[in-house]
Structures are given as C-alpha cells and as structure tokens.
Amino acid sequence: MRRALLLACLVLPVTLPLSAEELPVRSVTLSNAGLIQIERAGRLAPDAAITFRAPAEDVDDLLKSLMLRDPGGTVEGLRLPAQDLETEAFRGLPLRPADFESRAAVLRALRGQMVEASGTTGRLADAEEAEGGLRVSLLTARGLRLLLLREGEEVRLADAALAARIARAAEALAASRTADERLIEIRLRGAAAAREVGFTYVAGAPLWKPSWRLVLPAGEGEARLQGWAVVENRSGADWDEVRLSLVSGNPAAYRQALYAPIRITRPELPVRVAEQVTVTADTGRRPAPPPPMAMAAPAPAAMARQRAAPAEAEAAGSRFTDQVAAVPAATAAASAGRVAFTLPAPVSLRSGETANLPFLDATLPAERIWWVQDLQARSPLNAVRLRNTGEVVLPDGLAAVFGAGGAEAGAYLGDAEIRALPPGEERILAFARDRDVLLSSAQSGAERPARIELRRGVVVVGTLRREEVALAVDPRGAKGRLVVDLPRRTGATPRFDVAAEGDFGLRHEAVLHGTATTLRFTWEREGRQEVPLWDAGLGDPVLLRWRDVDVEREQRRLPGGPGTLETLRTVLERLPANAPGRTGLEAVVASLAEARRLLDAALGAIRQYAAAEAVLGRARAAVEDRTGAEREEARRQLNQASIAAERAGGAADAAWEAWQRAVQAVLTRTG
CATH class of the missing domain: 1.20.120 (Four Helix Bundle (Hemerythrin (Met), subunit A))
Known part of the structure; x- marks a missing residue:
C-alpha cells in the first residue's frame, strides 16, 4: 500500500454559515419550448444557507432566472465555484494538477519551500520513492540532510497561507472530477426563527413530447383521444412526489453567458522610447526595372372510405372503445398563447430516467373522410376530421390511430400528425392511403375576349383565361366525403365552391355516392391585349x-x-x-x-x-x-x-x- 502524505495547514477563518440545507424539489414545469421550471421548497433553520447541486450547463439560466421566497429573511447572495475550478484554484501556486499524481511529485513541485519533517526544519530540495519509504532531501543551516519518511510521518509547510491555498486547490481538484455539476449556495440572513422558504429557476431541458392515441368511429361519431407525455429528468436532482405541469406555448427564451468570465480586449499602448536612427547602406546603381506586365482581364466568377357499417359492427366498435383503459385527466389552465396541464397525482422520477405519463382523455366529434393533397396521386388519403370541443388548446404531437368498429376494431390504422388545435377549431388528420379509390387528373386552359375598350388608334381587348383542373374519382362503390386541397393561383379567381382557405390553399368538399364522377375546378384570370390600328x-x-x-x-x-x-x-x-x-x-x-x-x-x-x-x-x-x-x-x-x-x-x-x-x-x- 502506498504511504500517505499529510500536508497539514492552518485553518482559515470560517466565513460560511454554520449550517446548510438542501431543499427538496416540490414542483416541476416542463415546456415544449425546451425549458424546465424547478421549484424547491422546505423548512429552513435560522442562519442556515440553502445548498443544492445543478448541472454546470444550467448555471447561466439559473443566474438569469432565480427567484427566492423567504417571508422572514433577507437575501445576501448566491455563491458557487468558478467555472474553471482547476485554473482558478491553482492560479499563483507552485504546483499544478498533474503534480497530484504522486506524493513525490507534490513535494518536488514544492522544492525551495521551508518545511519541517521528523523534527528537522529546512528547505525542500528533492523527494523520491525509496525502499522502505519516501526519501526527502532538506537543505538546513548545517547542510543537506536526507530523511526517510515512513507510514504516518508528516511533512509540514512553514508557510501556513500557502498550505491553506494548496488544501483548497486539492478540494477544487476533487470537485473538478465532477465538473459537469456545481454546488450552489444561497445565503440568507436576518431570520430569527425557522420558516418555509423556496426558490424557482428556469433552465434548458429536453422538451416534453406529447403522443396521442386516437380511436376512430367507422363513419361519423365520436373519437376517443388520449394524450400521453414523454418526459425526461435531466435536472441533476431526483423528483420525489413532485407536482408536474406540462406547458404548451411559444415563449421567447434566450441564453446569456453569465457564468463565464468575460474579459474585454483593450488596445495596447506602446512604451515611448527614443527614435532609432537607421541608415541604409549604399549598394551602387542598378538597371532600371522592367515595365509591369499587362494585367489580363479577370476571369468571370463561378376520404378514408366509409361503407355502410352494420349495426353489429358499430356495437363491436363501442365495446372496443369501452375496453380502452381510462387515464386520469390533468387539470388544464389556459392563458394567452399558453396552456398548462398539471398532472393529478405526484410524480417520482429519478435523475436520468424517462417516463411516459397520461395527461388527457377526451371524446371529440369525428368524421372519416378522403383527403386529396396531391392531384397527381393515384389514390386519396384516409383521414379523419376532428373538432376540439374542449376548452384548451391540444398541443402538437403524433397520434397512433386505431379503429373502433367492425374489422377495424382494435386494429392499428396508421400514424397522424396533430398540429395545435385550439377550442372550436377543426383539423384533418391523414393516417393512411386508400388504394381502393382511384384518382386521375388533367389540366387545360383556354382564353377568349371578354370586353372591348376603344382608345384613339388602339383597340384594347380585355381577355378572360379559364384554367381548369379535372379530377376523375372512382370510389368503387364506397360512399363518403372527399376533401380536395388545391394551391392558390396568383391573379386568378376560383369559380368553384371554396369551403376553407389556409396554408393548404383552397379547400373544396364533395360527397361521393359510390359511382365514378369527375370534379372540375376552374379559375378565371383577366388579361388585356392592345391592337393598334396603325x-x-x-x-x-x-x-x-x-x-x-x-x-x-x-x-x-x-x-x-x-x-x-x-x-x-x-x-x-x-x-x-x-x-x-x-x-x-x-x-x-x-x-x-x-x-x-x-x-x-x-x-x-x-x-x-x-x-x-x-x-x-x-x-x-x-x-x-x-x-x-x-x-x-x-x-x-x-x-x-x-x-x-x-x-x-x-x-x-x-x-x-x-x-x-x-x-x-x-x-x-x-x-
């Protein structure tokens, strides 16, 4: 076993509070903007400080957003180690972190310091491992003395201040081995009795990800929508029976380097000295230089298908829906541009773990439809139209879609993306392609004169151009609603029924009765042509x-x-x-x-x-x-x-x- 080396040092005056307490995490709010709000709270004794550990990458956000609650005390400040622990701890010391690899290396780094070992005082000249112990060389008033230090013997530095700094550097070296987190201390003063205190801060975190389970009726009816949230604890602290809220919103969030030392570069003013005298030696005459070469010119730069469902199929669908396990509903609170779902039961999640937690169970009016987004597609999309009859916005997420009736009961039908759905609004969700329904499209255009305007020497012919898209649909006996989205045409007026407009362009709806049909979408565009008479x-x-x-x-x-x-x-x-x-x-x-x-x-x-x-x-x-x-x-x-x-x-x-x-x-x- 390696022999131990004790560096005894004088203890500096204590400036820290007599006690420190780590308050437990009480509530956590996760935002889909990639933020986490952590609340810690508990009972704090008089004159005690609050300590806790936080990931080093969160310190900037913590310094920006920390809010303290203390009914009886006054905030003195917050302290934490420097960002670069080793650099700051070893600044000005005669040794470096690498010197702590061995006891002999530590002593060799301290050569020239006055020490006392085995009753002998002198300046440290050298140290090396030897048979039976550690051989130390000291320069004393009488000369060089060699000592063999055995187990339990000390080398004591005469400079108590240097010894204290080296001890602090050793502590910093140990702390830097876990440099991905920092111990933070909040000092309070002026409280005469124990009281309830707390603090919150906001930091970056993995965003919570909603995932949906959507059970569809065979035609029109109600769909069952369950929301689950994937949450990850990367806060550096365990969550034990915490109140968890999930926020969906779009806040402005920034980062700022508050923890890192920032030095401003200043211009350097040179020291003024006497001007030097320089002389260029004469080397004699030379021939006149040749004329410059001519410059060359620079080179140029480089409807889900709806068939009549028998009553027994509907009954089967109802039974399947009833078998879906209920989930506890979260409490939803909405404000301008923001909705927060607070889970009804406390959540426990250790640091580094991931959980999938239910937060919504609702029934929404639904209609199965076909949806055409691409006129060149061979078949339409199977889709469902949902209306949010609730009171809060349903956040973005991916929905796994299941059937409720007939052959679809309990069957996975596909995935659909849900974009934020405010109360009272509708969204169409596509989850598959119906290959039983066939589509074919063609485009044509024609122009004709529509009006005449006469000017001196000129006949102005107002033209009307008609552009048409014809969509042939063969539903092969299926009945239902077809929704077609068509792109807008700049300067053209649609001459067909437009049910809605949005980022999708122009939306048209038609009801199919099982037989092949052709839908025609016409736009009119006005133009003009001048015909001069001479x-x-x-x-x-x-x-x-x-x-x-x-x-x-x-x-x-x-x-x-x-x-x-x-x-x-x-x-x-x-x-x-x-x-x-x-x-x-x-x-x-x-x-x-x-x-x-x-x-x-x-x-x-x-x-x-x-x-x-x-x-x-x-x-x-x-x-x-x-x-x-x-x-x-x-x-x-x-x-x-x-x-x-x-x-x-x-x-x-x-x-x-x-x-x-x-x-x-x-x-x-x-x-």
Missing part, C-alpha cells in the same frame, strides 16, 4: 402624303392594311354577344373594312400613276433621241403622256384623300 412610327395617317411613303411596301402599317382588320374580325367572332364594347368594335371593324376598300382603291390609283409616270419618262427620252418628223411625233406623244400622268396623279390624290376620310371616321369611333 403603326405610330409613321405619324398621323390623316397628315400623311402618299408621295412621301412607299405605300406598296408599308400598307400593313397603315389603317385598313392587311393584318389588323383580320385580327379584329377574329376577336369579334369570339366575343360574347353581350360583351361590353361589342357595338363599338363592330363599328370599328366596319369602318376599317371601308378603309381597307379605299386603301386598295388608292393603292390601285397609285399603281396607275406609277405606270403613267413610267410612260412619261420614256416619252421624254424619245424626244431627246429623235429628229425631224419623228421628233414632232415624239413631242405629241410626250404631251399625251404628260396629260395622262397628271390625270393619274389627280386620281391617286382623290383616292388617297377618300381613304384618309375613312381613317378619320375610324379615329372618330375610337375617340
């Missing part, structure tokens, strides 16, 4: 001269030209008889048709003028080429060609002006 780039057509434009080439850009009239005729054919603006469009189309006729006439006249101009040109050339009698004949033909060209030009002017009057009529009709 190209504005040519200017005002009433002021346009035919001699200034190539009418042959630019006729599509002119009022009445090819394209616009055909487009507006197509719009008019598709426009409903009672559509707003139809009469005006009919007048515009008629006016454009007249403009088309006159434009064609003007174009013909312009072509004739062009032909006459060509003849006139040739006649001029003939006059220049001929002499004598031929020249006189050429002059006569030139005169005739000139008269013909003048008449053709006048006819073109008249035809163009007639077309422009028709255009003016079109402009008058379009305002």
Whole structure:
C-alpha cells in the first residue's frame, strides 16, 4: 500500500454559515419550448444557507432566472465555484494538477519551500520513492540532510497561507472530477426563527413530447383521444412526489453567458522610447526595372372510405372503445398563447430516467373522410376530421390511430400528425392511403375576349383565361366525403365552391355516392391585349402624303392594311354577344373594312400613276433621241403622256384623300 502524505495547514477563518440545507424539489414545469421550471421548497433553520447541486450547463439560466421566497429573511447572495475550478484554484501556486499524481511529485513541485519533517526544519530540495519509504532531501543551516519518511510521518509547510491555498486547490481538484455539476449556495440572513422558504429557476431541458392515441368511429361519431407525455429528468436532482405541469406555448427564451468570465480586449499602448536612427547602406546603381506586365482581364466568377357499417359492427366498435383503459385527466389552465396541464397525482422520477405519463382523455366529434393533397396521386388519403370541443388548446404531437368498429376494431390504422388545435377549431388528420379509390387528373386552359375598350388608334381587348383542373374519382362503390386541397393561383379567381382557405390553399368538399364522377375546378384570370390600328412610327395617317411613303411596301402599317382588320374580325367572332364594347368594335371593324376598300382603291390609283409616270419618262427620252418628223411625233406623244400622268396623279390624290376620310371616321369611333 502506498504511504500517505499529510500536508497539514492552518485553518482559515470560517466565513460560511454554520449550517446548510438542501431543499427538496416540490414542483416541476416542463415546456415544449425546451425549458424546465424547478421549484424547491422546505423548512429552513435560522442562519442556515440553502445548498443544492445543478448541472454546470444550467448555471447561466439559473443566474438569469432565480427567484427566492423567504417571508422572514433577507437575501445576501448566491455563491458557487468558478467555472474553471482547476485554473482558478491553482492560479499563483507552485504546483499544478498533474503534480497530484504522486506524493513525490507534490513535494518536488514544492522544492525551495521551508518545511519541517521528523523534527528537522529546512528547505525542500528533492523527494523520491525509496525502499522502505519516501526519501526527502532538506537543505538546513548545517547542510543537506536526507530523511526517510515512513507510514504516518508528516511533512509540514512553514508557510501556513500557502498550505491553506494548496488544501483548497486539492478540494477544487476533487470537485473538478465532477465538473459537469456545481454546488450552489444561497445565503440568507436576518431570520430569527425557522420558516418555509423556496426558490424557482428556469433552465434548458429536453422538451416534453406529447403522443396521442386516437380511436376512430367507422363513419361519423365520436373519437376517443388520449394524450400521453414523454418526459425526461435531466435536472441533476431526483423528483420525489413532485407536482408536474406540462406547458404548451411559444415563449421567447434566450441564453446569456453569465457564468463565464468575460474579459474585454483593450488596445495596447506602446512604451515611448527614443527614435532609432537607421541608415541604409549604399549598394551602387542598378538597371532600371522592367515595365509591369499587362494585367489580363479577370476571369468571370463561378376520404378514408366509409361503407355502410352494420349495426353489429358499430356495437363491436363501442365495446372496443369501452375496453380502452381510462387515464386520469390533468387539470388544464389556459392563458394567452399558453396552456398548462398539471398532472393529478405526484410524480417520482429519478435523475436520468424517462417516463411516459397520461395527461388527457377526451371524446371529440369525428368524421372519416378522403383527403386529396396531391392531384397527381393515384389514390386519396384516409383521414379523419376532428373538432376540439374542449376548452384548451391540444398541443402538437403524433397520434397512433386505431379503429373502433367492425374489422377495424382494435386494429392499428396508421400514424397522424396533430398540429395545435385550439377550442372550436377543426383539423384533418391523414393516417393512411386508400388504394381502393382511384384518382386521375388533367389540366387545360383556354382564353377568349371578354370586353372591348376603344382608345384613339388602339383597340384594347380585355381577355378572360379559364384554367381548369379535372379530377376523375372512382370510389368503387364506397360512399363518403372527399376533401380536395388545391394551391392558390396568383391573379386568378376560383369559380368553384371554396369551403376553407389556409396554408393548404383552397379547400373544396364533395360527397361521393359510390359511382365514378369527375370534379372540375376552374379559375378565371383577366388579361388585356392592345391592337393598334396603325403603326405610330409613321405619324398621323390623316397628315400623311402618299408621295412621301412607299405605300406598296408599308400598307400593313397603315389603317385598313392587311393584318389588323383580320385580327379584329377574329376577336369579334369570339366575343360574347353581350360583351361590353361589342357595338363599338363592330363599328370599328366596319369602318376599317371601308378603309381597307379605299386603301386598295388608292393603292390601285397609285399603281396607275406609277405606270403613267413610267410612260412619261420614256416619252421624254424619245424626244431627246429623235429628229425631224419623228421628233414632232415624239413631242405629241410626250404631251399625251404628260396629260395622262397628271390625270393619274389627280386620281391617286382623290383616292388617297377618300381613304384618309375613312381613317378619320375610324379615329372618330375610337375617340
């Protein structure tokens, strides 16, 4: 057996209270926000302090939230060891935690200290394990002395203050072996008699997890809902007959580093010294440096199915429901955005254990339905619609669903997610897919003109686009309610019955009677299309001269030209008889048709003028080429060609002006 080494030290003055008591845990509140509120309470003697242990990771929250109740005393403060026990305990000492590995290592770390051993006083020079004991070397006034210390002999430090610090460091070293928890002391003063005191604090904890058992009727009726809570004790203290509350809410919760020492970094101001004189040696001349390399451009950066259930099946279902064991109901207390379930019986749970505790047993109105969330799915979901007829919110959780009647009695049907269900509201819970019911969907769309607005030179066609989703459903003889959720379409108005709106989009409900049917969901979206009567780039057509434009080439850009009239005729054919603006469009189309006729006439006249101009040109050339009698004949033909060209030009002017009057009529009709 290893020999013991005693480091005797002077005892420091006692500053702690004469006694300390650990108050038991009385109540625990678990939140689904990952928080725990712990209440400790008990009878405390006069001048006694409160002590308890808490996980080190909870100390920040404890320092933030601790609340004390003491009718007779005054709070003096709370104390606990430093966050880094070893570092703080050994700060300034000549030894380190590793030196406590052996007694010889401790003494070697204390070399140079004045000690007394076996009646000899001197400075500690060395220590080592030897045969028969521990050999210690001391430097005395007379020289070096070797001592062999045996079992029970002491080495006593002359410096009592250092001895006390080393003893405290040894205590801290022992405490650091369980560094995941801290011993906390609350000091109170001024109480003359024993009294009931308590305190609470809030810390992070595993959130409690509700799990549900849901027993469904075959069709409409009442469902049995039982709530169970999975709770874990990670508080560092046993719960013995505590009052347990389970809170569902959404509080704001933060963490702050109150326990860890925080040092603020300060700028360092250098010491001012005399400026040093430096000289760069002359190394002679050098060639001029080459020009810099040209920089390259940077590279670019990189319904549950409902069949008619026989009476005996319903009876069987009722019997199964009656066989489900009842659970004690918790007391529910609701406030704004928060509900707390307090279990009726005290709970005992040792630290580190997990329990599953019932807290609710209720019957809720229920309806079995089919539910379609995905229009591309082959079959709908089996689901149930529940209404919360209670007085408190049912928190989020996962429900194991069982059947109550017929072949389903007692059978597991699937799992369903329950989202927070306030009083009076409904939720649909899907738990399986009904492969006996088949679905098929198709989408289509069409657009038609719906209204007309006339502006100067422009016909504005208001369009109505219809988008349709057709859902074919074959229930194969089953009857029941089908709920279909469809996504919203921005800018489109639904033209089908919408039972509800929510995060799910638009909800439609239909009743199936056992035969195949097709449900149609239509949206209407308004649009507009502008049809200009001419190209504005040519200017005002009433002021346009035919001699200034190539009418042959630019006729599509002119009022009445090819394209616009055909487009507006197509719009008019598709426009409903009672559509707003139809009469005006009919007048515009008629006016454009007249403009088309006159434009064609003007174009013909312009072509004739062009032909006459060509003849006139040739006649001029003939006059220049001929002499004598031929020249006189050429002059006569030139005169005739000139008269013909003048008449053709006048006819073109008249035809163009007639077309422009028709255009003016079109402009008058379009305002």
